[in-house]
Amino acid sequence: MHDSGPTTNELMTENESLRARMAYLMEQAERNHEIMRRHQAFDLEIVGCDNFPKLVTAIFRSLPVISELDIVTLSLVDEEADIQTVMNVLGVDFGEFPQLHFVATEAALGFVPSRSAALTGPPKPLLGPYSPVLHAAMFPNPPAGLQSIALVPLLRNRRLIGSLNLGSLDPTRFTPALGTDFVEHMASIIAICLENVISNEMLKYIGLTDSLTGVYNRRYIDRRLIEEIARARRQAYRISCMYIDIDHFKQVNDTVGHQGGDEVLREVATRIKNELRMSDALGRFGGEEFVVLLIDADLESAVAVAQRIRHSVASQPFHLSTGGQLPLSVSIGVATLEDFERDHAIEGVAHQLVAHADTALYQAKAEGRNRVVSFD
Numbered sequence: 070m071h072d073s074g075p076t077t078n079e080l081m082t083e084n085e086s087l088r089a090r091m092a093y094l095m096e097q098a099e100r101n102h103e104i105m106r107r108h109q110a111f112d113l114e115i116v117g118c119d120n121f122p123k124l125v126t127a128i129f130r131s132l133p134v135i136s137e138l139d140i141v142t143l144s145l146v147d148e149e150a151d152i153q154t155v156m157n158v159l160g161v162d163f164g165e166f167p168q169l170h171f172v173a174t175e176a177a178l179g180f181v182p183s184r185s186a187a188l189t190g191p192p193k194p195l196l197g198p199y200s201p202v203l204h205a206a207m208f209p210n211p212p213a214g215l216q217s218i219a220l221v222p223l224l225r226n227r228r229l230i231g232s233l234n235l236g237s238l239d240p241t242r243f244t245p246a247l248g249t250d251f252v253e254h255m256a257s258i259i260a261i262c263l264e265n266v267i268s269n270e271m272l273k274y275i276g277l278t279d280s281l282t283g284v285y286n287r288r289y290i291d292r293r294l295i296e297e298i299a300r301a302r303r304q305a306y307r308i309s310c311m312y313i314d315i316d317h318f319k320q321v322n323d324t325v326g327h328q329g330g331d332e333v334l335r336e337v338a339t340r341i342k343n344e345l346r347m348s349d350a351l352g353r354f355g356g357e358e359f360v361v362l363l364i365d366a367d368l369e370s371a372v373a374v375a376q377r378i379r380h381s382v383a384s385q386p387f388h389l390s391t392g393g394q395l396p397l398s399v400s401i402g403v404a405t406l407e408d409f410e411r412d413h414a415i416e417g418v419a420h421q422l423v424a425h426a427d428t429a430l431y432q433a434k435a436e437g438r439n440r441v442v443s444f445d
């Protein structure tokens with residue numbers, strides 16, 4: 070029996086099916102090309118970010134758009150709160166980044182190391198349905214109807230530094246069967262950028278702090294004072310300054326040596342800090358001199374704080390690692406900026422405020438030390 074082959078209608082139907090399939094593949098290729106192009110632009114954007122706020126802003130602003138996600142958050146491991154401390158010093162307002170949160174341990178991220186050939190490997194992304202019970206910490210403000218999520222480990226040299234958390238209202242967006250090569254590649258670039266900017270911010274922080282006592286240095290106080298005066302001009306509050314000097318510090322070094330003197334400086338810094346608010350700033354100006362900025366504090370309040378500091382230093386002897394004890398006292402000059410002299414440059418006003426506190430300090434020392442004098 071002779072086979073006549075497919076009919077003309079069958080060939081036309083097959084051609085239409087092939088054309089439709091080809092059009093679909095072309096559309097998918099164009100879509101994938103566009104997605105790749107957007108992600109390459111995103112990679113360039115975050116690589117160009119030179120500080121922490123810029124980087125996290127770029128991640129939270131751009132990634133949901135280019136990846137068509139309903140929420141993106143970041144979890145970072147910060148065991149000793151070092152990152153948060155540094156960023157606070159550098160003026161980062163974490164209130165601007167509700168999608169960012171910190172955990173104290175790697176285990177808090179919830180990843181389980183993968184196992185290959187009996188060797189423990191780095192953790193793999195976790196994909197699946199969203200569970201408020203399991204994932205509330207990663208998505209503190211989830212959108213209504215969040216359905217599927219991907220928790221992607223951020224790894225540097227096999228060390229877990231955090232998690233990139235992606236969420237979608239589409240229940241099929243992230244499933245355990247989905248390939249993870251693409252999100253892992255994206256997370257690796259984000260991890261590199263995060264490590265780089267955090268390292269750079271750490272270097273900035275080191276440049277603004279005193280290595281011996283851990284408090285700010287003069288450079289930071291000078292910069293902070295200018296910022297605070299500008300803010301106080303807008304918001305109409307007072308700024309006070311204390312200039313503190315350890316009495317007879319040369320005798321301390323002569324008696325207990327420079328190591329003992331260093332211990333004294335660290336302990337004095339600690340006792341001063343214990344009397345201050347979070348909004349205040351303590352800096353070491355070199356040698357045995359410290360300067361404190363009291364934000365939104367009038368002269369009466371500043372003098373009261375200065376008296377507490379003076380009493381804290383003088384009331385308890387300093388215990389040295391060698392076993393000895395050392396009585397100490399400080400002299401403090403206090404000045405308050407009430408008239409902001411708006412016609413004058415802020416730098417000049419800042420210099421004058423510190424100079425007034427310094428003048429009051431010299432008066433305190435001239436009057437016998439271990440006392441507080443306010444600038445009149």
